[in-house]
């Protein structure tokens with residue numbers, strides 16, 4: 713799902729990532745002098761923001777996708793980028809002052825184990841922060857896309873939507889995950905970001921490549937059904953002509969390692 717070229721991801725949900733990274737670093741109170749880790753770093757948007765604030769030598773990132781890890785290395789020379797999984801982090805206890813994870817916990821095979829590992833590698837009273845999209849609510853792009861797909865194929869999409877497949881998409885479920893990993897003083901806050909598109913096909917073009925769950929569904933359709941989905945998606949966004957902007961809300965959990 714995320715094994716393809718990083719450039720495609722960056723035109724898809726990754727378009728929101730640099731904005732979200734700034735909001736995440738603010739929510740986690742990242743400040744100079746700290747060492748920070750980005751778990752599930754993807755193509756490196758959050759690594760880049762952390763490096764701007766802390767210096768690349770104080771930043772590490774890890775992702776199981778070779779192509780994403782390589783993209784992150786190229787994006788942030790000097791940061792330590794490894795290939796690996798959240799559930800088994802190759803770092804020592806308490807190595808970081810802050811461990812962050814952006815849009816990742818829903819993709820972990822063992823989310824509880826992954827967040828426990830994030831807590832383990834963070835020093836006592838260091839910050840562990842993670843965010844997920846508000847899939848059923850104010851993540852406009854994905855919600856509108858699935859509404860369009862559901863209108864055209866009522867029986868075929870209900871079980872594919874992130875609202876069905878993603879365990880963590882509300883403040884309550886995310887806070888519970890953070891607490892279950894032993895994190896203290898857990899708080900969840902909304903992060904609202906935007907992405908601007910030059911025209912509708914600037915938004916649509918990554919979908920049929922199969923990136924992420926939404927793209928995987930688009931890629932499974934024949935060309936005629938893809939065209940219908942494209943047109944219904946555009947219609948629900950008001951058939952934009954020229955440039956337009958969509959907003960997206962994520963929920964961000966912040967807790968302290970014990």
Ligand SMILES: C[S@@+](CC[C@H](N)C(=O)[O-])C[C@H]1O[C@@H](n2cnc3c(N)ncnc32)[C@H](O)[C@@H]1O
Nearest residue numbers: 714729752753754777797798814815816819820
């Ligand atoms: C939606 S992308 C988010 C990427 C990046 N954090 C961002 O905000 O742009 C989800 C990421 O989780 C990564 N991922 C999937 N399984 C993982 C695991 N077990 N441990 C760590 N990361 C994982 C994927 O490779 C992908 O880069």
